[in-house]
Amino acid sequence: MTLKGKTFKFGNDISTDHIAPGRLFHLRSDLPEFAKHVLEDADANFASTMQKGDFVVTGNNFGLGSSREHAPQIIKIAGVGAVIAKSFARIFYRNAINIGLLLIECDTDGIDAGDELVIDIKQGFVKNLTKDTQTQIAPLPDVMIKLLNEGGLIEHIKKHGDFDLV
Amino acid sequence: MGQTIAEKIISSHVGREVKVGELVIAKVDVSAVQDGTGPLTIQEFKKIGKTKLANPERTILFIDHAAPSPRKELSNSHMVLREFSKEYGAVLSDVGEGVCHQRLIETYINPGEILVGADSHTCTSGALGAFATGMGSTDIAVAMALGKTWLKVPPTFKIAVEGEFPKGVYPKDLILHLIGLIGADGATYKALEFSGSTIEKMEMTDRFTLANMAVEAGAKAGLFVTDEKTKAYLKERGREDKFKKIFADVDAVYEKIINIDVSNLVPTVSCPHTVDNTKTVDELSDIKVHQVFIGTCTNGRIEDLRIAAEILKGQKVHKDTRLLVSPASKDVFVQALDEGLVKIFVEAGAALVTSGCGPCVGVHGGILGDGEVCLATQNRNFQGRMGNTKGFIYLASPAVAAYSAIKGHIADPREVF
Numbered sequence: 001m002t003l004k005g006k007t008f009k010f011g012n013d014i015s016t017d018h019i020a021p022g023r024l025f026h027l028r029s030d031l032p033e034f035a036k037h038v039l040e041d042a043d044a045n046f047a048s049t050m051q052k053g054d055f056v057v058t059g060n061n062f063g064l065g066s067s068r069e070h071a072p073q074i075i076k077i078a079g080v081g082a083v084i085a086k087s088f089a090r091i092f093y094r095n096a097i098n099i100g101l102l103l104i105e106c107d108t109d110g111i112d113a114g115d116e117l118v119i120d121i122k123q124g125f126v127k128n129l130t131k132d133t134q135t136q137i138a139p140l141p142d143v144m145i146k147l148l149n150e151g152g153l154i155e156h157i158k159k160h161g162d163f164d165l166v
Numbered sequence: 167m168g169q170t171i172a173e174k175i176i177s178s179h180v181g182r183e184v185k186v187g188e189l190v191i192a193k194v195d196v197s198a199v200q201d202g203t204g205p206l207t208i209q210e211f212k213k214i215g216k217t218k219l220a221n222p223e224r225t226i227l228f229i230d231h232a233a234p235s236p237r238k239e240l241s242n243s244h245m246v247l248r249e250f251s252k253e254y255g256a257v258l259s260d261v262g263e264g265v266c267h268q269r270l271i272e273t274y275i276n277p278g279e280i281l282v283g284a285d286s287h288t289c290t291s292g293a294l295g296a297f298a299t300g301m302g303s304t305d306i307a308v309a310m311a312l313g314k315t316w317l318k319v320p321p322t323f324k325i326a327v328e329g330e331f332p333k334g335v336y337p338k339d340l341i342l343h344l345i346g347l348i349g350a351d352g353a354t355y356k357a358l359e360f361s362g363s364t365i366e367k368m369e370m371t372d373r374f375t376l377a378n379m380a381v382e383a384g385a386k387a388g389l390f391v392t393d394e395k396t397k398a399y400l401k402e403r404g405r406e407d408k409f410k411k412i413f414a415d416v417d418a419v420y421e422k423i424i425n426i427d428v429s430n431l432v433p434t435v436s437c438p439h440t441v442d443n444t445k446t447v448d449e450l451s452d453i454k455v456h457q458v459f460i461g462t463c464t465n466g467r468i469e470d471l472r473i474a475a476e477i478l479k480g481q482k483v484h485k486d487t488r489l490l491v492s493p494a495s496k497d498v499f500v501q502a503l504d505e506g507l508v509k510i511f512v513e514a515g516a517a518l519v520t521s522g523c524g525p526c527v528g529v530h531g532g533i534l535g536d537g538e539v540c541l542a543t544q545n546r547n548f549q550g551r552m553g554n555t556k557g558f559i560y561l562a563s564p565a566v567a568a569y570s571a572i573k574g575h576i577a578d579p580r581e582v583f
Contacts, residue, residue, distance in 0.1 A: 017549065029242065064384065065546060065548055067284055067285050069284075070206065090386060094301060095305075153305070154213050157312070
């Protein structure tokens with residue numbers, strides 16, 4: 001599987017409050033509307049300028065904070081192709097797996113805003129077309145691959161009637 | 167090879183001895199959601215197609231984040247939880263009953279159990295010797311349907327604490343100091359196990375404060391041995407029979423051991439906009455404070471309110487500062503009334519906020535204005551957390567909070583002790 005898109009760059013410690021702010025709590029019952037505000041408190045123009053398939057590229061500890069699954073949900077609904085980070089916060093990572101949002105762990109220092117990237121999951125690299133560089137990505141855990149392939153945790157449970165991960 | 171507390175509790179819920187790093191399916195004792203995450207959980211639960219909850223009397227729905235509701239959309243979300251509770255027999259904790267984590271420790275969680283909650287501070291119950299961890303709505307939906315969850319057995323950091331707290335310095339200062347030391351992602355995927363002579367002497371209320379903030383270092387759980395203090399806590403709440411000895415083996419393997427001596431600790435404050443951005447209180451005395459908030463699952467218990475009341479008694483809140491106080495639960499509120507603490511707060515100029523999350527989540531009850539500074543006893547100070555990206559949040563102990571409310575700037579409570 002390969003994905004191609006343009007980069008929107010964010011810093012370290014982007015919290016779930018940046019992604020899905022508490023002041024918009026009332027939009028949790030209307031995720032398509034909420035998605036119009038995704039990452040608004042980190043970059044007010046992100047939602048209005050991004051194109052489907054674009055990548056969110058960030059530093060360490062992306063998604064720290066609240067357990068609100070609405071954060072990965074609205075990133076996915078907005079059409080982000082993948083979130084590429086040096087590291088992810090635990091609950092965010094788990095939520096993203098469960099709902100089928102692709103997360104890529106790799107060194108992101110050499111990627112700048114606007115760079116065009118190709119992600120090759122199978123070969124395990126991110127190619128920066130703008131800079132003509134290539135970065136290796138950390139292999140996805142088996143559980144993530146399985147859940148992503150099956151369309152998330154709910155679909156997995158519906159298919160197997162129980163967990164079939166171990 | 168010996169086991170850590172995390173390995174022991176997970177092993178007992180898998181039915182065999184588990185090892186660090188293993189992916190396991192573990193039995194879940196209690197599942198919990200709140201009004202921010204519950205409606206999505208219910209939506210996902212219904213997709214699974216189960217007509218019953220695996221364990222209705224131990225599935226708990228809390229209305230605490232936007233309670234009472236400030237908007238019709240949230241009122242409708244509350245209705246979803248109330249209707250689900252009626253239809254499926256899940257337990258409901260409604261407006262005014264308190265913050266989910268406080269209610270869970272007071273009433274629902276016992277040593278040795280596994281609790282999964284759709285709220286990141288679910289780790290609070292770890293102080294009762296339970297493996298308690300926060301997850302998202304989909305995970306909880308599955309736990310509600312099947313009575314189990316998938317877990318990766320976490321490695322453990324042992325936090326060994328020695329020494330006596332100096333006057334005016336509290337376990338809240340310890341946990342802020344620790345997070346400053348290891349960073350907001352310093353313990354991602356790990357369990358923290360608190361131990362040492364200081365922890366042995368520590369009251370339950372303070373153990374809850376430490377466990378509550380484990381997630382602010384990225385941790386999956388914040389765990390404690392159970393002892394006579396745990397037993398007394400359960401006994402007071404009619405659950406003495408649920409006491410179980412929870413401890414790590416002497417030859418348990420830890421990924422890291424962090425030693426902290428609290429006898430030199432000073433009041434510590436997390437500065438905007440991350441919890442690990444810590445400074446000592448004396449570095450911040452020129453920071454003017456517009457709002458002080460005492461409450462939350464971190465520091466809204468009766469012991470916290472007593473500390474604040476001791477400082478506020480007969481004093482007045484600074485003219486340029488407003489003070490909000492929210493007892494973490496109805497039980498705490500009633501006790502604060504009985505002890506005359508509420509009178510002290512109100513006479514000092516405080517406004518009381520309904521037991522619940524209050525302004526901590528940025529939905530209602532004390533949203534900051536542009537450029538305003540809030541000093542809060544809560545656990546999180548991210549940009550926008552209290553409803554305004556242009557607000558600045560500092561985190562501290564109830565003593566720092568109460569004294570700063572009087573002084574109008576961040577102030578060192580050791581001056582009054």
